[in-house]
Amino acid sequence: MEKFDVIVVGAGPAGNGAAYTLAKAGLSVLQLERGESPGTKNVQGAILYADALEKIIPDFRETCPLERHIIEQRMWLMDEDQTCTGMSYRDARFSQEPYNRYTIIRARFDRWFSDQVKKAGALVVCETTVTELLRNGSGKVIGVRTEREKGDIYADCVILADGANALVGSRAGLRPEITADDMALAVKEVLFLPKETVDARFNISGTQGVVIEIAGNVTHGMLGTGFLYTNKDSLAIGIGCMLSDMKKQSLTPYQLLEGLKRHPTIKPLIEGAEMKEYSAHLIPEGGYKALPQLYGDGWMIVGDAAGFVNAVHREGSNLAMTSGRMAAETLIALKAAGKPYSAANLAAYKRTLDDSFVMADLKKYQDVPTLLTEQPHMLGMYPRFLGDAARELLTVDGVSKRAKQQKIMADLKGKRSLLGLLGDAYRFWRAFR
Amino acid sequence: MSATFVPPTLNVEEKLFQNRYRVDTGRPHIRVRNESTCVSCDAKACTVCCPAGCWRADPAGGIELVVDGCLECGTCRLICDQNNVDWNYPRGGFGILFKFG
Numbered sequence: 034m035e036k037f038d039v040i041v042v043g044a045g046p047a048g049n050g051a052a053y054t055l056a057k058a059g060l061s062v063l064q065l066e067r068g069e070s071p072g073t074k075n076v077q078g079a080i081l082y083a084d085a086l087e088k089i090i091p092d093f094r095e096t097c098p099l100e101r102h103i104i105e106q107r108m109w110l111m112d113e114d115q116t117c118t119g120m121s122y123r124d125a126r127f128s129q130e131p132y133n134r135y136t137i138i139r140a141r142f143d144r145w146f147s148d149q150v151k152k153a154g155a156l157v158v159c160e161t162t163v164t165e166l167l168r169n170g171s172g173k174v175i176g177v178r179t180e181r182e183k184g185d186i187y188a189d190c191v192i193l194a195d196g197a198n199a200l201v202g203s204r205a206g207l208r209p210e211i212t213a214d215d216m217a218l219a220v221k222e223v224l225f226l227p228k229e230t231v232d233a234r235f236n237i238s239g240t241q242g243v244v245i246e247i248a249g250n251v252t253h254g255m256l257g258t259g260f261l262y263t264n265k266d267s268l269a270i271g272i273g274c275m276l277s278d279m280k281k282q283s284l285t286p287y288q289l290l291e292g293l294k295r296h297p298t299i300k301p302l303i304e305g306a307e308m309k310e311y312s313a314h315l316i317p318e319g320g321y322k323a324l325p326q327l328y329g330d331g332w333m334i335v336g337d338a339a340g341f342v343n344a345v346h347r348e349g350s351n352l353a354m355t356s357g358r359m360a361a362e363t364l365i366a367l368k369a370a371g372k373p374y375s376a377a378n379l380a381a382y383k384r385t386l387d388d389s390f391v392m393a394d395l396k397k398y399q400d401v402p403t404l405l406t407e408q409p410h411m412l413g414m415y416p417r418f419l420g421d422a423a424r425e426l427l428t429v430d431g432v433s434k435r436a437k438q439q440k441i442m443a444d445l446k447g448k449r450s451l452l453g454l455l456g457d458a459y460r461f462w463r464a465f466r
Numbered sequence: 467m468s469a470t471f472v473p474p475t476l477n478v479e480e481k482l483f484q485n486r487y488r489v490d491t492g493r494p495h496i497r498v499r500n501e502s503t504c505v506s507c508d509a510k511a512c513t514v515c516c517p518a519g520c521w522r523a524d525p526a527g528g529i530e531l532v533v534d535g536c537l538e539c540g541t542c543r544l545i546c547d548q549n550n551v552d553w554n555y556p557r558g559g560f561g562i563l564f565k566f567g
Contacts, residue, residue: 074561114471139567140564198540218539279514279545285516308484309565310484310565312485312537312564313517314539
């Protein structure tokens, strides 16, 4: 019977971060991936945060397929079909190496990452779906069952990096089932344009890139955001909303995306592009309060499967890679000390996470999901008000500026009482401080 | 919804046509547990929320499910209040094969 030190389920950023770190340290690692090759089942915007990968593969820039380094971030508040109120931050220092953030194409990135995992010595087996966990009489996880003939494989520890749906852990009863309240559905298209066109339309050159994050009524009152990212010779455009909101309304996800694409602010930017792929994916956005138990006898959960997503800052893959690395380092240290992978010993994984930015950031924003769910006008009414106020002030029509200001204030008071405004300000401050 | 917004009319098939699939013919990875449950379901959120339009209301009041264009997101599993969706990943290597992801 073949037995490994560790089986990693899934070859996304979390699974690859774990498998690479383990194999590099000399542990025997089997990584199972259900896709034809790593990346064929994975979807992301996608932005790569260099720091998290650097801590796993310091010289990744030499071989990693990167699209553009990000020199400018735009934040746009858009309504359904007319207005856009924006803010942008561009910094020449973002063009100094080493760059901090890049756009990537996940299918290419994941294949590259997986190649590094293989070179480090792990056995990577694709086209294999893990259906359940194997446990011994005392409940310890001792391996996985795959759908293949004689598909049981054993290991001292199983790392669950099986992604947002977290099927393997839920079905084994290791964690509660995910719910529509904690998950967002994002849909995305990849639109191809000549590189010169991308450069000209976004005011960039060379490998410079721009990311645009979009909020406001473009989500039709649902809690969600949109995005438009520049790749080398393509654009990634997408929109995502909480499933609990999606199921209460009548627009399909592709209608939402189409609405974003034909918005007068977006349309000229994507004009003439060739759409080459349409994708969808769930994003766990429940935050800190939705985190499951992260480890137990012979198992650990990492990445999206654990719900490590910072929805406020649109970060996830960096939390995934970091949690994968930390899970691996926990196992490496225990093995070196000759200690078993018991629940008590694996608790070190959680302590490492607690001391890192992963948990610090998730804790910081733990009240945000509840705030935005209970006070949906935060994302609808205020952006609309901002747009209305800007239109009033920027339309020169003989009305005095004082009269315009009074109209704006009256308009705001009509939308929300003074007490309501103060309450919103307080709740907002509490949730984001 | 704003007064001027007109919901886009479009065929999701035109989008899915750009994608690469390896269909596991005759072995759908998603099944309806009980068809009569769908007939008595008023919400039919699956017909709205599925990003691939796999779930369509049929004239008889039930649901027609065709999983060939499935993007394997998991939405239908979570938005069905009747818990009437038997959802699994396709066999290894089958289903959607993202070129870009």
